[in-house]
Amino acid sequence: MSKIDGTMTMAKPQQDAADFVLEVDDLAVTFHGEAGALSVVDGVSLRVRPGKTLSVVGESGSGKSVTSLAIMGLLTGAKVTAKTLKLRDRDGAIMDLLDLPEKQLRRLRGYEMAMIFQEPMTSLNPSHTVGRQIAEVLHIHKKIGAREANEAAVAMLTRVGIPDAARRADAYPHELSGGMRQRVMIAIALACNPSLMIADEPTTALDVTIQAQIIEELRRLQDELGMAMLFITHDLGVVAEVAHDVAVMYAGQVVEQGSVIEVLKHPRHPYTRGLLNSVPRPDREREGKLRAIPGRVPDMGNMPEGCRFHPRCAYAQAGRCDVAVPPLETAAGEHKVRCVRWRELNI
Amino acid sequence: MSSELAPILEVKGLRKVFQLKAGFFGRDDGALVAVQNVSFSIRRGEILALVGESGSGKTTTGRLILRLMEPSGGSVKFDGEDLLPLSQPAMRAYRKRMQIVFQDPFSSLNPYTRIGDALEEPLVIHHLGQTRRERRDRVSELMEMVGLSPSQIDRFPHEFSGGQRQRIGIARALAVEPDFVVADEPVSALDVSVQAQIVNLLESLQERLSLAMLFIAHDLAIVRHIADNVAVMYLGHIVEMAPTHDIFANPKHPYTEALLSAAPIPDPEVRHQRIVLEGDIPSPLNPPSGCPFRTRCRHARPQCAEAPMQLRAVAPGHLTACIRVEQIYGVDGPSHPAA
Ligand SMILES: Nc1ncnc2c1ncn2[C@@H]1O[C@H](COP(=O)(O)OP(=O)(O)OP(=O)(O)O)[C@@H](O)[C@H]1O
Ligand SMILES: Nc1ncnc2c1ncn2[C@@H]1O[C@H](COP(=O)(O)OP(=O)(O)OP(=O)(O)O)[C@@H](O)[C@H]1O
Ligand code: SF4
Ligand code: SF4
Ligand SMILES: [Mg+2]
Ligand SMILES: [Mg+2]
Numbered sequence: 001m002s003k004i005d006g007t008m009t010m011a012k013p014q015q016d017a018a019d020f021v022l023e024v025d026d027l028a029v030t031f032h033g034e035a036g037a038l039s040v041v042d043g044v045s046l047r048v049r050p051g052k053t054l055s056v057v058g059e060s061g062s063g064k065s066v067t068s069l070a071i072m073g074l075l076t077g078a079k080v081t082a083k084t085l086k087l088r089d090r091d092g093a094i095m096d097l098l099d100l101p102e103k104q105l106r107r108l109r110g111y112e113m114a115m116i117f118q119e120p121m122t123s124l125n126p127s128h129t130v131g132r133q134i135a136e137v138l139h140i141h142k143k144i145g146a147r148e149a150n151e152a153a154v155a156m157l158t159r160v161g162i163p164d165a166a167r168r169a170d171a172y173p174h175e176l177s178g179g180m181r182q183r184v185m186i187a188i189a190l191a192c193n194p195s196l197m198i199a200d201e202p203t204t205a206l207d208v209t210i211q212a213q214i215i216e217e218l219r220r221l222q223d224e225l226g227m228a229m230l231f232i233t234h235d236l237g238v239v240a241e242v243a244h245d246v247a248v249m250y251a252g253q254v255v256e257q258g259s260v261i262e263v264l265k266h267p268r269h270p271y272t273r274g275l276l277n278s279v280p281r282p283d284r285e286r287e288g289k290l291r292a293i294p295g296r297v298p299d300m301g302n303m304p305e306g307c308r309f310h311p312r313c314a315y316a317q318a319g320r321c322d323v324a325v326p327p328l329e330t331a332a333g334e335h336k337v338r339c340v341r342w343r344e345l346n347i
Numbered sequence: 348m349s350s351e352l353a354p355i356l357e358v359k360g361l362r363k364v365f366q367l368k369a370g371f372f373g374r375d376d377g378a379l380v381a382v383q384n385v386s387f388s389i390r391r392g393e394i395l396a397l398v399g400e401s402g403s404g405k406t407t408t409g410r411l412i413l414r415l416m417e418p419s420g421g422s423v424k425f426d427g428e429d430l431l432p433l434s435q436p437a438m439r440a441y442r443k444r445m446q447i448v449f450q451d452p453f454s455s456l457n458p459y460t461r462i463g464d465a466l467e468e469p470l471v472i473h474h475l476g477q478t479r480r481e482r483r484d485r486v487s488e489l490m491e492m493v494g495l496s497p498s499q500i501d502r503f504p505h506e507f508s509g510g511q512r513q514r515i516g517i518a519r520a521l522a523v524e525p526d527f528v529v530a531d532e533p534v535s536a537l538d539v540s541v542q543a544q545i546v547n548l549l550e551s552l553q554e555r556l557s558l559a560m561l562f563i564a565h566d567l568a569i570v571r572h573i574a575d576n577v578a579v580m581y582l583g584h585i586v587e588m589a590p591t592h593d594i595f596a597n598p599k600h601p602y603t604e605a606l607l608s609a610a611p612i613p614d615p616e617v618r619h620q621r622i623v624l625e626g627d628i629p630s631p632l633n634p635p636s637g638c639p640f641r642t643r644c645r646h647a648r649p650q651c652a653e654a655p656m657q658l659r660a661v662a663p664g665h666l667t668a669c670i671r672v673e674q675i676y677g678v679d680g681p682s683h684p685a686a
Binding site (some may be wrong): 033058059061062129161162163170175176177178179180182183205206211212213240264274275276278279280281289290291293296 | 400401402403450496498507508511532535539544547565567569572592595606611612613615617621628629
């Protein structure tokens, strides 16, 4: 963890690294474009426990997808650095993802760590049937024969709620609805029972009954196989259902993290509060216009000084909030917050 | 709601059949009925939300209305004009007035076109703005409107996040100030704070320009917030349609009820009663006879396999296709307390 982090002062025994399936410390990602270097992820630390789900929420463009692609080793054209980037595989061996040769990394991908991508259409091959695409993953990683792989592919499609899977396996991606394509992606990711599942908005394109079914299926796999999950979503309702822990990102940094109850029920950061205020509830009648957070996320190339949220924050104070990046401080236990005013604010 | 106004959009008996080819996993040649006898109308300034099962035909319905796909049957009337018999050149006059925000923002943006050019394109096509300068100003304004920074005008689509790309799609649809928009999951890729901004934006446009909208969505909280009316689709059919308040407070179809009960609530301490759907999810390649929902309906009876699918009114403006609605929900009045 970074130097200014409050965890250092905590009277807590050193966590055994093996307690986590994924351990990320101080991850930074920089793109090099026409306009020079662009830092899009800065000092992100995350830990995911076996059988548990860490939800990452936050503003669009705050670096959630880039963070997950960096973990998977799938970012091209970017510089990725971290103090720690470790994965524990199903046999308990700890892999240093930053040091691993690409060939070994490729073997881990899809097998030990799988990813459900945000945009299914761009990650499915348009010229192969979906059945074939799933069978291929099984064939490569599990080394099973073609026929067996085909049968398993159909079984996977059934598991994610595709009706008439045997016939639907013959469909090309464009012949399926948005939600079905998403389920195909989920089927591919689940095919090898990975130790770590990174799910980037996996249920956003699904109707709520299928969403509930997929969440059930993911939970069942967690219980049975101890699969750990990094679950990116902006749907705070889904967070409330799936997450054990939550990390809130803003402009490339984690601004608050803790247990799901701490973050959703007792938020300490004004941005988290703003997020919670801006969602309507399905169980309540309309109450006037939505309370959106004013303004927009800053340009990555043009970060405000100090707290990156200060131009939009209702509690911002000149001279305090706009001078230095606030440290991520421990409010209580594992609950951390990056706001210079967290002690005095009652939000 | 201005009930005295004639609808700007009237859809009647819309139908779409896809012909499929045989394949390796055992698919035979066959026909898939994606949209079946869909009828509704939308007035100026009104938002009809289309919700329902994934694969139930929502996107297809939206595309058929704009003739991005040719319907197999039915009619679409826009501002009194029957669109389906029109030739594609004759359609062009309506293209400007009817726009779409696509579900998958990435596939609808050309990866080699800078965002500024992508947004300028509809302005050029529809002769809006005399000079390049005027159009560029309008593009900047549009970007501001959807919460993007005009300084990103020369970036390419891959340099934006998913939510940012979705906003580009919205800006492009709104660029020509249309009368009617099909918004296919316009906010589902957006984070909640931008979602709130866009929802507020769509609402103000709806009021200011009397924009009519077909709002396809999975997020029932947003639907409850924004829509005037809601239509629920299942396996190609509309199975229930009603004013928003009525459908949430007093659903009259077992599928709607299950759908509403599955909506996640952003409070980890609220555990709600969820109706878990069991039974086989039917295939659109081989749909059940009678009520399409009967294979998963806990209220199903043998007669549900016999009666043809038909919407009927059970209250003013409240239509349901469930033949057992009286037995399940009582003959008159709400069986549920208003939420
Ligand atoms: N290849 C790239 N080159 C330059 N900038 C990029 C690239 N990919 C992403 N970015 C920038 O990095 C930032 C983080 O993007 P990312 O996709 O991680 O956001 P996100 O949090 O996943 O957002 P969303 O919720 O909209 O999916 C954005 O500002 C984006 O514009
Ligand atoms: N080009 C096509 N060829 C064959 N079948 C298609 C095609 N496009 C859609 N379908 C089928 O038509 C049905 C309806 O699809 P549609 O995309 O309209 O669903 P949807 O309600 O929008 O679902 P989602 O909520 O998942 O986006 C699905 O069964 C789908 O597989
Ligand atoms: S540090 Fe200041 S500007 Fe930033 S969130 Fe806290 S109060 Fe707001
Ligand atoms: S018609 Fe029968 S099967 Fe269909 S929703 Fe009503 S009770 Fe259920
Ligand atoms: Mg993303
Ligand atoms: Mg769709």
